[in-house]
Amino acid sequence: MPREELYLQDIVKSVDDIRRFLDGIEEAKFLCDEILQNAVLMKLIVIGEAAARISDEIRKNYSQIEWKPIVGFRNIAVHAYFPVKWNIVWETVTNDLLILREQIAQILQDDFPDFELRHKS
Numbered sequence: 001m002p003r004e005e006l007y008l009q010d011i012v013k014s015v016d017d018i019r020r021f022l023d024g025i026e027e028a029k030f031l032c033d034e035i036l037q038n039a040v041l042m043k044l045i046v047i048g049e050a051a052a053r054i055s056d057e058i059r060k061n062y063s064q065i066e067w068k069p070i071v072g073f074r075n076i077a078v079h080a081y082f083p084v085k086w087n088i089v090w091e092t093v094t095n096d097l098l099i100l101r102e103q104i105a106q107i108l109q110d111d112f113p114d115f116e117l118r119h120k121s
Contacts, residue, residue: 004058005112007050008104014043014050015101018093027090037086040093041077047100048074058107065103 021039022030030036051070059067077084 004053004055005108007053008108008112010050011047011104012101012108014046015097015104018043018097022093027087027094030090031086037084037089040089041084044089044093045074045077048072048077058111061111062103062107065100070100 018040021036021043025033025036030040048071051067052074054067059065
């Protein structure tokens with residue numbers, strides 16, 4: 001299995017994990033639950049790390065994906081350049097992650113046709 005396929009799978013799995021963590025959770029609960037926040041943040045870091053390892057060719061072919069901000073968030077989160085703004089994290093995970101998952105699933109289907117999407121959206 002190509003290494004790049006594994007990175008893409010990591011993104012899909014991390015999105016699925018975040019969605020599972022937040023299933024039935026309201027924003028107010030998320031904003032005051034440090035354990036939940038840290039679990040989500042860790043998965044966002046995994047997404048950013050995997051995105052950083054995606055080839056320039058795939059990035060170019062799928063330029064509709066905002067690769068730089070995804071990787072940039074990971075760098076900021078890991079190196080603690082600023083305190084995390086949890087309300088922005090909430091907005092991101094509730095509004096943008098499903099779209100990202102669909103985009104990554106499309107790459108897997110297009111570029112890795114033998115890939116079987118094990119995690120359903």
